[in-house]
Amino acid sequence: MKLWIAFLFLSLSLQAQTNSYEISFDNAVHHEAIVKATFPEVKSKTLRVQMSRSSPGRYAIHEFAKNVYGFKATNGAGEILNIKRDDPYSWIITNTDGTINVEYILFANRGGGTYSQVDLTHAHLNMPATFMYAETLQERPIEITLDARKDLDWKVATQLKHEEGNTFSSPNLYYFMDSPTEISNLREREFKVDGQTIKFVLHDPDPESDFDTYWEKVKAIVLQEKAVFGELPNYDFGEYTFLACYAPNVSGDGMEHRNSTILTDTETLANGGMTGNIGTVSHEFFHSWNVERIRPADLEPFQFDQANMSDCLWFAEGFTSYYTNLILERAGVISAEDYINGLNGTFNYVWNSPALQYFNPIEMSNQAPFVDAATSVDPVNRENMFISYYSYGSVLGLALDLSLREKNLNLDEFMQLMWKRFGKTEVAYTVKDIEATLADYAGAAFAQDFFGKYIYKSEMPNYKNLFEQVGLQLDRASEKPYFGASFKATENGLEISKNTFKDSPAYQADLDKGDVITSIDGIAMNSNDAFKDLLNSKNIDDVLQVTFERFGEVFTTQVRLTADPTYTISIAPDAKKSAIQTREKWLAKK
Secondary structure, three states, X not given: OOHHHHHHHHHHHHHHOOEEEEEEOOXXXXXXXXXXEEEOOOOOOEEEEEOOOOOOOOOOOOOHHHHEEEEEEEOOOOOEOOEEOOOOOEEEXXXXXXXXXXXXXXXOEOOOOOOOEEOOOEEEEOHXXXXXXXXXXXXXXXXXXXXXXXXXXXXXXXXXXXXXXXXXXXXXXXXXXXXXXXXXXXXXXXXXXXXXXEEEEEEOOXXXXXXXXXXXXXXXXXXXXXXXXXXXXXXXXXXXXXXXXXXXXXXXXXXXOOOEEEXXXXXXXXXXXXXXXXXXXXXXXXXOOEOOOEOEHHHOXXXXXXXXXXOOHHHHOHHHHHHHHHHHHHOOXXXXXXXXXXXXXXXXXXXXXXXXXXXXXXXXXXXXHHHOOOOXXXXXXXXXXXXXXXXXHHHHHHHHHHHHHOOOOOHHHHHHHHHHHHHOOOOOEOHHHHHHHHHHHHOHHHHHHHHHHHHOOOOOOOHHHHHHOOOEEEEEOOOOEEOOXXXXXXXXXXXXXXXXXXXXXXXXXXXXXXXXXXXXXXXXXXXXXXXXXXXXXXXOOOEEEEEEEEOOEEEEEEEEOEEOOOEEEEEOOOOOHHHHHHHHHHHOOO
């Protein structure tokens, strides 16, 4: 057989074994889409098709099958095929002639980084929430045609490879599932960086001028994040796309993908989004290095039918969170003062948490399947046993950066080394690999000390000394009294709205979430302002007489006030010149 004939047969064979999808939106007003899929040349007697239970970038279980109905399957001749079910997520289809077509209705009405939304403003598609798949055929290429509604001026934006018209392709199932798609009357901006295209797609009702202003901020962020790693990743098809949907009908979210990211928020650019949404841009784009290519080994391969747990989210998500606002400062989007003031909330959340006694950063990462947009009906005690790996990792990234700067090193260079070893090569890493890389960069003793105290244990770095070297100061509000509860005002009094922190005055007095405080020292508690006024009149070690209601009964207790544990990070007015210079170098535009 001549060589060109062999290639022709191979090409025809590959085309025949391509799984194909179509999706249309005639009933978008009621949030429905019609999905059709064809699986050709099926060799087995049956084919199991299923909906995913997880989504790339999410770590918890999400039951996407609950929004599927009107399912039917036919063969190549259009004949109805037999179906049986042995679990809630799958359909087992009898194969009669090698071709299996499926069709179903999808209800979709949550626009964000996990689910899909179909309405008259857009079709916002996260693929695992939208499309069934056959696990046994996951290495096949995929072709999809999206019936964008012309009457609504819809256009398609996605990281999938464009073929023609509204038809796109993917080399396999994983890339397909990792490729969110926005279909709407969208607008676009793009610029070239080192021969690659960075594109921003916007679905937002606001004027063009708002987009142009926002786009300038985005470009500055892209260039500053490139400077951290020294180069852009090699994006597939030479393009990276921000898929932004800022509209009142979506849910606030951000979700990274290999060559794109989902950005959603209810704030439009003209309604707070100009400043409120830009942090997500910074965070998600950083993930195109850290997570998408510098990839935790325990997330490979990603499992679509179960929760995905990792030891490394303190680094993958947490260090990305550290850079989120630092990049905004370096890009000129926020001031140095705003950046430093912004450290306070996360710092206090982490280092005043009772959860430090239970889990280290690795173990906090393992909690992701229970917290990453996961839902449950039973109450949980997150206030006392969980710290977000985003926040925990962020303050540890800060500590590592400042610790390295004491040695005339820095976290940027360490991230570059991680990039060269694990990102460019796309060789997945473990916690031990991070430690070994830090040892190679900063010395074995330094790495062993940092990991031994702060990663494998939950000790707190000496931030006071670390901050002093960059001209900052760390203080504690030790002269203010502390009660230890959060409230919401009700008709009957102040209801404790969260679990009280372990060992706080309220906790020690056996006050709990749901208790309604009606009076303190005989003063009616009918607003948060009333409580603040009373607390401001008290001193540390004062004992309060608290009357409260629980389950319809009236109780009294005593609360002994302690010192407020809140930390304050601020610019030191008397900082040494050398410390100021170190701070300026840390925060300087690259």
